[in-house]
Amino acid sequence: MATETVENYIKALYALCRESPSGEAGVARLAQELSVTKGTATSMIKRLSLARLVKAEPYSGIALTAKGNKIALDVMRRHRVIETFLVRILKLDWADVHEEAERLEHALSPRILDRLDHFLGRPSTDPHGDPIPDAAGNVSEARSKPLAKCRARERVCIVRIKDQNRAFLKFVADSGFMPGVNLVVQSVSPQSASLVVRAARGEPVTLSQIAAAKILVKVI
């Protein structure tokens, strides 16, 4: 079994590879993500490479192998099932569960994970709208686009918040926004790089492009 540290590196690598156009991660970002020095990250990459969890050439990009990818998906599955449990059953705050799941994700056995998943009714997404991979590692991401790309008068439904930052999640929730909530885009102002949206029975809220880029929606 991969150690907690290895699982954290693999999960970070997965995310970095996703968001990089080349599909490869770099040591500097990885180190930053995990709050370790570049040297530490380099030596871990060497170990992961030896264990065939990543493919990496010196001074070049890092990519997960199939084995590494499966571990990343397993950890994400545990993380998201736990978040769902914490919010739905234990009524923890939406904004707090990420940190909690960050530790618990390493302590769940396959048996407990499955029971928990079953108890929750096999949820397909977590409280933030992040898709939950199934036990085999299949992820089905719902089609969506950033709210920032929407036009005035569009009617959309929030499907996902792509930021685990507590303050941001707090702000989003306080504005009445959550996956499943319907919005109307009232106006778009490219000059001020912001847009005004309104939930079903809520006040109009102004969002910067940056904030709106982290809210994924589908047209209804």
Next chain:
Amino acid sequence: MATETVENYIKALYALCRESPSGEAGVARLAQELSVTKGTATSMIKRLSLARLVKAEPYSGIALTAKGNKIALDVMRRHRVIETFLVRILKLDWADVHEEAERLEHALSPRILDRLDHFLGRPSTDPHGDPIPDAAGNVSEARSKPLAKCRARERVCIVRIKDQNRAFLKFVADSGFMPGVNLVVQSVSPQSASLVVRAARGEPVTLSQIAAAKILVKVI
């Protein structure tokens, strides 16, 4: 925060001190309990001593300090709340939950522990009848005696099974015995070091003194 390893040592020390007449633990038993060598245990004791979690003189007994005691009770609280959750909510087998809780007990934050405890209705004992310390570290052990000490025709109620061994728990459960179950002692045979007991609507079961010593009961 104490590491997972330290928590396991402290918890083992707590149990060993309980069951020793002198109230002190020894390195050999500790090492055996944790499946490490005596040398490893010795060096850990030195570290725990430096951290003021135990009091220990070379070649003499080991005792927990107040600080160490509180950690032991915290870990036991987490362990038992988790076991209760696993059995009551996730429907895991009585005999399996100990191993699972052994890992999870190190990953629960105070916040999650409290929510879980609240969700379960602040249980006072775990599925094996072990008392759950409260958040302040108070334990209230129900008055009880070993089934092995009972006389023929006594009517008793099982309050606790003092053995986490899977095979033993399996046997006990298969015999229909659990905390809360009422028993009648049908006969006691000192010669064969065994006794025959019967649950309300169950077959008579023969138990060795050794097995009966691990089943705590109260007279009804």
Next chain:
DNA sequence: CAAAAAAGTTTGACTACTCAAACTTTAATG
């Protein structure tokens, strides 16, 4: 009580993980 057994300690070595700091390679930019 002397010899053997058990309990406890020390030493040297190893893995996993980490940092600081010096160093090398690659990328960016005037």
Next chain:
DNA sequence: CATTAAAGTTTGAGTAGTCAAACTTTTTTG
């Protein structure tokens, strides 16, 4: 394209935890 800046690597050192094996102290027991 020469010079910085950024990215990546190496080295030396340190902590946490572990083992094997030699050693010392205490306890048992014939």
